[in-house]
Amino acid sequence: xxxxxxxxxxxxxxxxxxxxxxxxxxxxxxxxxxxxxxxxxxxxxxxxxxxxxxxxxxxxxxxxxxxxxxxxxxxxxxxxxxxxxxxxxxxxxxxxxxxxxxxxxxxxxxxxxxxxxxxxxxxxxxxxxxxxxxxxxxxxxxxxxxxxxxxxxxxxxxxxxxxxxxxxxxxxxxxxxxxxxxxxxxxxxxxxxxxxxxxxxxxxxxxxxxxxxxxxxxxxxxxxxxxxxxxxxxxxxxxxxxxxxxxxxxxxxxxxxxxxxxxxxxxxxxxxxxxxxxxxxxxxxxxx
Ligand code: PPS
Numbered sequence: 001x002x003x004x005x006x007x008x009x010x011x012x013x014x015x016x017x018x019x020x021x022x023x024x025x026x027x028x029x030x031x032x033x034x035x036x037x038x039x040x041x042x043x044x045x046x047x048x049x050x051x052x053x054x055x056x057x058x059x060x061x062x063x064x065x066x067x068x069x070x071x072x073x074x075x076x077x078x079x080x081x082x083x084x085x086x087x088x089x090x091x092x093x094x095x096x097x098x099x100x101x102x103x104x105x106x107x108x109x110x111x112x113x114x115x116x117x118x119x120x121x122x123x124x125x126x127x128x129x130x131x132x133x134x135x136x137x138x139x140x141x142x143x144x145x146x147x148x149x150x151x152x153x154x155x156x157x158x159x160x161x162x163x164x165x166x167x168x169x170x171x172x173x174x175x176x177x178x179x180x181x182x183x184x185x186x187x188x189x190x191x192x193x194x195x196x197x198x199x200x201x202x203x204x205x206x207x208x209x210x211x212x213x214x215x216x217x218x219x220x221x222x223x224x225x226x227x228x229x230x231x232x233x234x235x236x237x238x239x240x241x242x243x244x245x246x247x248x249x250x251x252x253x254x255x256x257x258x259x260x261x262x263x264x265x266x267x268x269x270x271x272x273x274x275x276x277x278x279x280x281x282x283x284x285x286x287x288x
Pocket of ligand 1: 049
C-alpha cells in the first residue's frame with residue numbers, strides 16, 4: 001500500500017484505514033454515552049497508553065486484573081477504532097474509553113451527558129518526535145520521510161487527527177466546564193503519585209495508600225515495558241517493525257532537543273506562536 005492509500009479522510013482529518021472504518025466511525029457518531037463513562041482524551045503520542053494502565057485500575061478500585069489480562073486496546077478501547085464495535089456496548093459500568101477525536105467530532109450523546117473527561121496534553125515538540133518514530137515502525141501509517149518533511153506535515157495538520165493546536169484548543173471548550181480534568185504528560189512524569197491522587201479524587205474513587213503505591217509502581221515506564229499486555233509485544237511484526245523503534249520508546253520529556261536543528265526550532269516556534277496566539281493558554285513548555 002502506498003502512502004496515499006493508507007489514510008481515509010474523515011470530516012477533514014486523516015485517519016489510518018487499518019484501524020478506522022466507515023462502520024467504526026459511524027459507531028462513534030451514534031455512540032450512547034453513559035453518565036458514568038470516563039473518557040481519556042489525547043492528541044496521539046501524548047500519553048494514551050500510560051492512561052490505559054492507570055485509569056482501569058482506579059475504576060476497578062485497585063483490582064489489577066484488567067492490566068494483567070487484557071491488552072490495553074481492549075481494556076480501554078478507542079471510541080473511533082474498530083475494536084470498540086464489539087467491546088463497548090456489553091461492557092459493565094463504569095467504562096473507561098479513550099479517544100483521539102477532536103471535540104467538534106464528539107457524538108451528541110457525549111455533549112448532552114456529564115460523563116467525565118481527563119485531557120492529557122504533552123509538549124508538541126516531543127509529540128512530533130514520538131510520532132516520527134511511530135510512523136517509521138507502524139506499517140499502517142505513511143512513511144515519515146525526512147524529519148524536516150515530517151515537521152512540516154505536523155504543523156500543517158496533515159498527520160493523524162489534524163493539527164495539535166486545534167485539538168488542544170477545541171477541548172478547552174467552555175461547554176465542558178466542571179467535567180474535565182486537564183493534566184500534562186510532563187506533570188505525570190514529575191509526580192505520578194500526585195497525578196494518580198488527582199485522578200482518584202476527580203473520578204470519585206477513593207484509594208488506599210497501598211493501592212496508590214501499586215498503581216504508581218505498575219504505571220512507571222519500566223513496569224509497562226515489562227507488561228506484555230501494555231508494551232505492544234502482542235502486535236505482529238508485520239504491523240509494527242520493532243527493529244525500527246519501540247512503541248514504549250523513551251518515555252521522557254525533552255527528547256525533541258536530540259532531533260530538532262536550530263532551524264527546525266525556529267520554524268516550529270513561529271508557527272506554534274501564530275496558531276496559539278489568542279488561545280489564552282499557558283503551558284510549561286511555552287518559554288523554551
Ligand atoms: S498513541 O499511539 O497515541 O496511543 O501513543 P501514546 O500512548 O499516546 O504515546 C506514546 C508515548 O507515551 C510514552 N509512554 C510513557 N512515558 C512515560 N511513562 C510511561 N509509563 C509511559 N507510557 C507510555 C511512550 O513511550 C511514547 O513516547 P516516546 O517519546 O515515543 O517514548
